[in-house]
Amino acid sequence: MRYKKQWRGKSGLRAAAALATILVIASPAYAQFERGTQALTRVQTWFLSIGVILVSLAIMFVGARMAFHAAKWSDVAPVFWGGVLLGGGSAFASLFF
Numbered sequence: 001m002r003y004k005k006q007w008r009g010k011s012g013l014r015a016a017a018a019l020a021t022i023l024v025i026a027s028p029a030y031a032q033f034e035r036g037t038q039a040l041t042r043v044q045t046w047f048l049s050i051g052v053i054l055v056s057l058a059i060m061f062v063g064a065r066m067a068f069h070a071a072k073w074s075d076v077a078p079v080f081w082g083g084v085l086l087g088g089g090s091a092f093a094s095l096f097f
Helices: 002-068 073-094
Strands: none
């Protein structure tokens, strides 16, 4: 019983020292992920840009058709909702990168 009480406090100190040592040794490994992080950031930016462009084009097309060709909403609604779904899906996919 006495033996267990004697080492109880020191084992916590040893664990903390081991954890600190592992973190110091492992920190240079994070530098190798920089290229991967940059590539994923570029992919995320492209997805978000494609989403914004698709929604903008859909709104412009619908507005031009309704203004200049006197189209009804029922004629252009599939184009609008298709653009919104594709653009929203692309923007939603950028959240996962």
